[in-house]
Every structure is written in structure tokens, then in C-alpha cells.
Amino acid sequence: AQSVTQLDSQVPVFEEAPVELRCNYSSSVSVYLFWYVQYPNQGLQLLLKYLSGSTLVKGINGFEAEFNKSQTSFHLRKPSVHISDTAEYFCAVSDRRETSGSRLTFGEGTQLTVNP
């Protein structure tokens, strides 16, 4: 079984400031890691993913995340945020074993609010 903890439920920042959204996970098996974004009244959009290889992954809209296996973390960062980045962000994991299918386990979400 897996669990995901997003350490901040709300993160307010000013426009053009850097931001970090924190995510820790727990799993007894090897996992894939994802960040999704949800704008109001919409579904989830995949921001970035870690499947294998380099632990620093780059996604859309200037976001990046770093996988830290020893700390079981997958924090999301952006060096300079825009008003349009205001949204809810979800960290998620899935079991790497093909027989386990596509079940995603999500964190509780972090509401990022970018103020002018």
C-alpha cells in the first residue's frame, strides 16, 4: 500500500516569487511519481512525472520536481510564478509493478494562490 502526504494545504505567494510545494510518500514497493494540477471546475492535468532515470524532472509551464529516494520526497518547484499558476496541485504515486495496473494514490492537495 502507498500513502502520499502533501505538507502544505495552502501556499500563498507573490507573483514572480519562487515556490516549492512539498510531497512525501510512503510505499513498500517501488513507485512512479506524478504531479497534477487542477484549475477550478476542471479535471486534472499532468504537470510532470518521474518514471526512471534522472531524479530532476522538468514539466510543463516551467515546473520541475526532484525525486529523493532516501527522503521519499518529490517536491515541486517553480523559480518564478504567475497569476495563472493559481490552482490546486496534487502529488500522486502508482505501483511500478505492471500487474498492479494504473491505480493512483493522491495526496490531499496544495492550493497555490499567486497574488499580484
Place this chain on the structure above:
Amino acid sequence: KAGVTQTPRYLIKTRGQQVTLSCSPISGHRSVSWYQQTPGQGLQFLFEYFSETQRNKGNFPGRFSGRQFSNSRSEMNVSTLELGDSALYLCASSILGGSEQYFGPGTRLTVT
């Protein structure tokens, strides 16, 4: 390529009724998963279908069921609706499963 589509987008039902939601995956995707999103419980996995077979199931009562057709389209059904079933129901598709999933816009179900 068209994304994941879900119909209807909004639905209002009365307690005790049943409801069927539909999901069409991205062309070529064979895995379809369903999730329930509520303010209190967050995003919870309902079930996954792959090649018309349920491959994975979350911790929901038997009132929640689903199926997948040969063209990979999927439906989920909720019988004997309860007020607590009010939620955003999200469908996601992936090529093989275990890799990234792409989500539809969701169906907002309100039970009165």
C-alpha cells in the same frame, strides 16, 4: 488527438435513484480508471478496467460498479444514491497502465 471525454458534465439526482456516467478514453488507450473527488475525502480510486476486465478495485461499496466495452469506452453506475455520493467523478485513461494517466473534465454529480 482528442482528450478524454466524459458525459454528462453535470447531473442532479434524487436520493435512492441510480445513475450512469460515461467515459471515452484517448484513442489507443486501453486502460480506464475512475476516481471520486470530494472536499472531505479528496481523490479516491474507484476501479480500473483494462481490455474489458476489471483489473483493480478501490474500497467502495458494491453500489458502485463499472464496465468497459470493446472500444475501450467505459461506464460507471451508482445504484441507490446517497447524499454522500455527491462528488466530482473523474475518468482517466492510459495506454497500458502503470504509466501516466490522462484525465477527463469530470462529471459533477449532485444528490438531493
